[in-house]
Amino acid sequence: MKRAEVIAETKFLRLLGRDGWHYVERQRTSGVVAIVPVTHDNKLVLVEQYRVPVDCRVIELPAGLAGDLAGSEDEGLEQAARRELLEETGYRAGRLKRLFHGPVSAGLSNEHLTFFLAKKIKKVDAGGGDATETITVHEVPVAGVARWLRRQEKAGKTVDVKVYAGLYALRTH
């Protein structure tokens, strides 16, 4: 593979070019994780936060970057999933099941996501994210998630399409 040319670089992102194609890469991370978290009474735990790029409050699966904290550059994906779930939602995961792994926008970035299923999670903290985040936690009965998502959209929020990949996982596990 020919080496990519760096077109621009910031603290967080690099804009790269290779074979006439331009794309973006995150800096200082070893991977991105998303968690499909389900409580013992069959509620899906989703998060809501304002996202600058889309200028909107977005309903998402708990998710985050692995190895992005100074001193934890060798953090594994499962460890990151566990940390992000706890930070964002206040839920502690038992066993995590790896669901699938792949790019999410293969024409635009080299970002890969790894999805984990976390069943029978336990509330141990308030959640809400780290010092830089303001996250609202939602616990939604699995049977009514699709309806609930429509209501959120009517209220002016938007739904990350990865949520639907999570719902597929719920239907098949």
Next chain:
Amino acid sequence: MKRAEVIAETKFLRLLGRDGWHYVERQRTSGVVAIVPVTHDNKLVLVEQYRVPVDCRVIELPAGLAGDLAGSEDEGLEQAARRELLEETGYRAGRLKRLFHGPVSAGLSNEHLTFFLAKKIKKVDAGGGDATETITVHEVPVAGVARWLRRQEKAGKTVDVKVYAGLYALRTH
């Protein structure tokens, strides 16, 4: 909303900054569409192509940009979905059903995707993409898609996670 600062700009992408957040925007497009195409005998039509950003052959839903062709800047999303399906797979869609719409990587880009379900599509051409694309078309029985995807991964390809959002749509429609 404060106006975003342009950090870098190429023919295809802009790297933007706002409120200390950096993200990327596609140039010259009015939206991105993805299609969940199903044949009359219940096969899901998927495409495979080499993607420069991830340096790998990727299994994806047929998808593309609306309004990215000179002279068609006002192309609607449904029209783009119809065109991309035909270009990439050689299948012509009848009625399209809008499934969902949302960001796919709300921390990294302002890209929004709109998903359409296309049932009872009809093969009218070879497909394979436009002059710049080399696309392989796969017709996979819906009942065996999950197993088929695992086999593709074992063969060294990767699966775009949006495929799983498509599979959720298939389960619910």
